Structure formats: structure tokens, C-alpha cells
Amino acid sequence: MIKHEGIHHISLIVTDLERAKTFYEQILGLCEILRPPFDFPGAWYGIGEDGQQLHLIVHQGETNRVGGIDTRDGHFALRVKDYEETIGWLQQHHIAHKANPNSITGFAQIFLLDPDHNVIELNTVRG
Structure with missing residues (x-):
């Protein structure tokens, strides 16, 4: 049996690295971390206190995602501290989102898209 220790990283394809970095840093508040000198562009971000990471990889390949927020x-999901504050932040920055404060999951959810239409969930424990 495989014994898991947690999720190390998630990789997402982006087409415009600077646009993606602006979104992940200025909208989601992530901090870039050191990335090995690969022969292709990208960026790495640290998430949380347990060493999880988000890796952005520039790739001009096809994507199946062409519609709105599904x-x-x-x-992938990031846990946020305050649901209403997060909604306000997204509204202030004109970020389209779908709010689901009463999800049957037991936690409140907010779904949004990054500039390359990668779906992101922000969630928090209901108070």
C-alpha cells in the first residue's frame, strides 16, 4: 500500500507567465519561491505552512476549458480565513466568481477562474 504524506504540488498550464504571476501574486496573495533553472518558463509558489506548492508551467498546447466557471x-482548492472578506476582495478586483456559502460539503465555497481558465476553489469553515 502507498503511504501518503500529503500533496507536494499542483501544476497548472499557463500561456502568459507574467499575466499569470500577476493574478496569483496580486489576487490570490501567493509568494513566489525558488524554481530550478528548467529549459522552459514557469514559476513556483509556496502555499500554507506544510510545504505545499503550486507550479505554473508555460505551455502553448490545447486546453478543453473554453466556457465560464464550472x-x-x-x-484545486485553497483554504481561506474569511469568506466575506474574500468575496469583497474578489469584487473589489472585478474577479468573476460563483459563491456557494451553504455547500453540502460543510464548508463555504467560492469558485473562480485564473487568466488561463484554470478553475480555483477558495473555501473556509462555516462559522
């Missing part, structure tokens, strides 16, 4: 599409 909460059933593949996505």
Missing part, C-alpha cells in the same frame, strides 16, 4: 471541472 464547479464540477477539475480544480
Whole structure:
């Protein structure tokens, strides 16, 4: 049996690295971390206190995601501290999102898209 220790990183494809970095740093508040000198562009971000990472990889390949926010599409989730504050931040920055404060999951959810239409969930414990 495989014994898991946690998720190390998630990789997402982006087409415009500077645009993606602006979004992940200025909208989601992530901090860039050191990345090995690969022969292709990208950026790495640290998430949380347990060493999880988000890796952005520049790739001009095809994507299947062309529509709006689909909460059933593949996505990753970040836990946020304050639901209402997060909604306010997204509204202030004109970021389209779908709010689901009463999810049957037991935690409040917010779904949004990055500039390359990668789906992101932000969630928090309901108070």
C-alpha cells in the first residue's frame, strides 16, 4: 500500500507567465519561491505552512476549458480565513466568481477562474 504524506504540488498550464504571476501574486496573495533553472518558463509558489506548492508551467498546447466557471471541472482548492472578506476582495478586483456559502460539503465555497481558465476553489469553515 502507498503511504501518503500529503500533496507536494499542483501544476497548472499557463500561456502568459507574467499575466499569470500577476493574478496569483496580486489576487490570490501567493509568494513566489525558488524554481530550478528548467529549459522552459514557469514559476513556483509556496502555499500554507506544510510545504505545499503550486507550479505554473508555460505551455502553448490545447486546453478543453473554453466556457465560464464550472464547479464540477477539475480544480484545486485553497483554504481561506474569511469568506466575506474574500468575496469583497474578489469584487473589489472585478474577479468573476460563483459563491456557494451553504455547500453540502460543510464548508463555504467560492469558485473562480485564473487568466488561463484554470478553475480555483477558495473555501473556509462555516462559522
